[in-house]
Amino acid sequence: MTDLIIETRDLVKKFGNFTAVNGLSLEVPAGSIYGFVGPNGAGKTTTMRMLTTLTRPTSGQAWVNGHSVTEEPRAVRRAIGYMPDEFGVYDDMRVWEYLDFFAACYDIPEIERKKLIDDLLALVDLSHRRDDMVDKLSRGMKQRLSLARTLAHDPSVLILDEPASGLDPRARVEIRELLVELARMGKTIFFSTHILADVSEICSHIGIVEAGEIIAQGSMEDMRAQIQPHREITVTLRDQEAVEAVKAIVSGVEGVMGIADLEPRAGRQRLRIDYTGDDEGVADLNRRISAAGIAILGFAEETKDLESMFMRVTKGIVT
Numbered sequence: 001m002t003d004l005i006i007e008t009r010d011l012v013k014k015f016g017n018f019t020a021v022n023g024l025s026l027e028v029p030a031g032s033i034y035g036f037v038g039p040n041g042a043g044k045t046t047t048m049r050m051l052t053t054l055t056r057p058t059s060g061q062a063w064v065n066g067h068s069v070t071e072e073p074r075a076v077r078r079a080i081g082y083m084p085d086e087f088g089v090y091d092d093m094r095v096w097e098y099l100d101f102f103a104a105c106y107d108i109p110e111i112e113r114k115k116l117i118d119d120l121l122a123l124v125d126l127s128h129r130r131d132d133m134v135d136k137l138s139r140g141m142k143q144r145l146s147l148a149r150t151l152a153h154d155p156s157v158l159i160l161d162e163p164a165s166g167l168d169p170r171a172r173v174e175i176r177e178l179l180v181e182l183a184r185m186g187k188t189i190f191f192s193t194h195i196l197a198d199v200s201e202i203c204s205h206i207g208i209v210e211a212g213e214i215i216a217q218g219s220m221e222d223m224r225a226q227i228q229p230h231r232e233i234t235v236t237l238r239d240q241e242a243v244e245a246v247k248a249i250v251s252g253v254e255g256v257m258g259i260a261d262l263e264p265r266a267g268r269q270r271l272r273i274d275y276t277g278d279d280e281g282v283a284d285l286n287r288r289i290s291a292a293g294i295a296i297l298g299f300a301e302e303t304k305d306l307e308s309m310f311m312r313v314t315k316g317i318v319t
């Protein structure tokens with residue numbers, strides 16, 4: 001079994017009569033970039049607040065790095081870096097003072113803090129803003145500064161509540177790159193988002209939450225296989241003769257559910273193969289065509305975008 005760095009079992013949070021988190025069981029493997037995706041009000045922030053010990057579960061269990069959030073909250077807090085969904089107000093603070101303040105909160109000795117702050121600012125590309133007032137930073141910069149702050153005590157798990165929200169496309173890409181960099185440094189990253197492109201680009205794992213429940217969870221690979229049982233492969237060929245030859249080769253192959261002519265593009269013939277096999281099967285189709293001496297000008301698997309996968313899952317078509 002893989003090591004789980006975050007695990008919850010039947011986690012429940014009620015606010016009065018209202019159940020915000022309803023028996024949620026999460027499995028976040030060590031070293032993963034885990035996208036926690038769901039519509040507004042699904043319970044993402046509430047779940048994260050329980051994981052970070054800010055609010056107690058009504059019932060159920062949660063562990064971070066092997067520590068129970070209710071029994072060993074201090075150990076949990078040491079293990080995590082938390083970036084809340086709101087930046088907060090920090091009037092009258094310079095960028096370096098902001099980081100110095102949080103580093104001091106984590107009991108990092110003054111003598112170590114200067115180098116730490118330099119390193120953190122370099123990591124999030126804010127060295128040139130070191131002496132600027134925090135409130136003057138752009139939203140993207142604030143998000144990066146907030147991320148830097150979560151790293152001050154070198155936690156092994158980052159719990160980030162919508163780190164890319166409200167950012168323009170470029171700033172979003174920068175945050176993504178930063179998350180990938182942090183994962184490379186050995187951190188496990190658990191982050192919530194509405195932005196499915198972020199998930200498909202960088203996540204190794206995904207959990208889809210709706211109305212306080214996990215409705216699908218697993219590695220991106222497994223989820224794609226589960227949710228998208230058939231693949232659409234577009235083959236581009238030189239001429240109609242090649243198209244007919246490919247049809248003949250492919251039609252009998254196990255897993256091929258259909259073959260359709262597509263509109264030619266730029267004078268080239270295109271063919272779509274509906275296929276239910278795995279990656280090895282896709283590679284095998286390609287090999288069979290090549291082995292017959294047919295020139296393949298293009299061979300592309302149309303990945304159903306995550307958006308449609310998400311819509312299908314949340315509509316309960318696939319569970």
Ligand SMILES: Nc1ncnc2c1ncn2[C@@H]1O[C@H](COP(=O)(O)OP(=O)(O)OP(=O)(O)O)[C@@H](O)[C@H]1O
Binds near residue numbers: 018020038040043
């Ligand atoms: N302190 C609270 N008291 C009462 N209800 C709350 C409280 N906090 C959250 N809720 C409710 O619990 C539900 C889940 O909220 P939560 O903030 O966890 O959702 P979310 O998935 O983070 O949504 P968003 O994508 O909008 O950030 C919502 O219906 C919200 O109104």
Ligand SMILES: [Mg+2]
Binds near residue numbers: 045046161
């Ligand atoms: Mg939220």
